Amino acid sequence: MLLSDCSINSRCEIVSINLPNDETIRLCELGLSKGTKLKICQLCPFGSVLVSKGTERIGLSSQITNLLEVKYI
Amino acid sequence: MTKTIALVGNPNVGKSTLFNMLTGQNQKIVNAPGTTVTVAKGYWRDKTVIDLPGLISFIHNSVDEQVASQALMDKKSSLYPDLIILLADAMHISRSLYLYSQLKQLNKPIIFAISMADIAKKRNIILDTDLISKTISAPTVLIDSRNKKSVSFLEDSIYEVLYNIENSKENSKDAAVSNLSLWAKNNFENNIKWVSDVEKKLGVFDYDKITLSDRVDKILLNKFFGILFFLLVIFSVFQLSTYISFPIIDYVDGPIRNSLNLAFLNIFSEGVWQSFVQSTLIETIFTLLEFIPPMFFIFVSLAVLEGCGYLSRAALVSDKLMRSIGLEGKSILPIIIGFGCNLPAIKATRVLKTSEIRRQTAFIIPYSLCSARFSIFIVLSHAFFPKNAGIVIFLLYLISVLIILLISFVMKNFRYYYNKWHNIPQTNISNLVIHLPVYQMPKFAFILKSSFAKLQNFLWGAGRVILGVLICLTFLQSVSFAADNTSKAENSPTVHNSLYGVIADNTALIFAPLGFGDWHFSQAIISGFLAKEVVLGSLENSYSDSNKSLSSNLQTTLAKTSSDGSYSNSLTSLAAFSFMLFLLIYIPCLATVIGIKSEFGLKFSFIAVGVSLSLAYVVSLLFYQIGILFVS
Known part of the structure; x- marks a missing residue:
């Protein structure tokens, strides 16, 4: 399941990232790696998603939400 | 020799705010050596302070990051620092710890400054500076970049570290690794693990409560209300730069100008001096004065939007729209402002963090039909097309938008082939992941002070050029x-x-x-x-x-x-x-x-x-x- 398909207030874990290696590294540097647990806080206009990760609130562009495979936890 | 202090940190952690607080108006914008990336250089006491572009990692992903990492690694660079202040956001501390894991390989003194400490405190997040300092082996201070008193703790720390450097018998050590980018790539997993271990030791980041900010986001980032609110914000900023500024400009250009003209007529007898004063000095003053109201309103409104935390949300809302023309979400603000007045719009590109996006946005702004052009077109269209004046003005607006889209399209494609040719990734992932700050009340005294400082910089810089050009024009006409x-x-x-x-x-x-x-x-x-x-x-x-x-x-x-x-x-x-x-x-x-x-x-x-x-x-x-x- 893609992150873009998740429903609001659900919790999920990133299981894979469909990006080339270099870009996956950058995503990990930004705090989103395989195994990261997220909570979907808000589905925003034009397909962007607001997620929370601990104290952090991260806005993900629609381009990214379609590249992150997740599972509900 | 003057010591150089570099402000380093992830984008949007408040480096520029801290830089302004430290240097006041004693600063200038310079191009990083051999690039078009601008770096702010200022002075604090007798020390040079450099505000480097946002840096996420030494595995750089953009020209800005390349400039920042180069400045920190290259001893010959004019930006090479003696001391690094790594600024971290209390709410997003793990990313800064990750950058610290790479920075410490440089063997340079580092001060770990944690901003937004006041917000963390309100959320009952305990940041034990002694524990952090001991765990990462670097002096750690909590600051609120907008509070002078809070920044004084950082100043004490800077003095202490610089004193230690000056009195140290050891020569400054060389970096532990010769190629930090390669080292960062090879040790990427180890560094991530180190951050995770440090976080566990500090044990203060397991926080998942629904906050007031989350509740506000439920409305302002809602699929439907989010767009409406975004449009309302854009509309308000546009109104401020045009319709609220207009009456002030009219008053300045009308009664004030007339009385000043009259006063000068009485002082100077008819002749060369009177002509010089009237056609150059007064003209220069009023050309500048007319820009003050829209620029001031734009500076204040952008600072309010940034200070309260909405600007990053606006970027998220308009992201897809702007990305289709090769820009990023926040670019929409300067472009819309450009339809009011081009100059504050150019200044408003400062909200954009990537230099190539800033340049592309600035490049297209002058093609927006500003209010000054609008006033000309009103007269010209009624004179030349009395029956279709409205249609003509509408057509001109349409052409203006089409030119902006056309140029953006050309630049987007140019960048695509340039990146392809130079093996640069087509998408900068960092721009797709926006770390949102907590909503907070902007500090108006700070906003007014920084807006006046920006205005003063502009008036001093532009005033001299405009005066020079007007002197030439007066001479040619005489x-x-x-x-x-x-x-x-x-x-x-x-x-x-x-x-x-x-x-x-x-x-x-x-x-x-x-x-x-x-x-x-x-x-x-x-x-x-x-x-x-x-x-x-x-x-x-x-x-x-x-x-x-x-x-x-x-x-x-x-x-x-x-x-x-x-x-x-x-x-x-x-x-x-x-x-x-x-x-x-x-x-x-x-x-x-x-x-x-x-x-x-x-x-x-x-x-x-x-x-x-x-x-x-x-x-x-x-x-x-x-x-x-x-x-x-």
């Missing part, structure tokens, strides 16, 4: 070039008989293929380079110059030139629209050019002026020449 003796004998030559008139006459030849090869229009274009507001005044002057008995207003005069050709040269509707197209596309005003130069350098401003002049010429030429084929 040198008589009349063929007959009668005119030469006159004390003050008419515009047409002056050196300026001769230049306008010759320039008119260049505009002949565009349909308006008449000196009245070419001199209006020349003076319009100074400010678009001047175009109507100079047209009026030139026509009253040609026909001393002229008593009607400019609109009637132009309408007559259009219909019966009773004046020196008549303009057909086709030529009139071609003239308006030229006014729309060529560079808006000198102040905007100065703004572009101060933000992006001389070379970039030359390119922007060159492209706009060429594009204006080509579009008007094609329109007129193709139009003639159909009309005839």
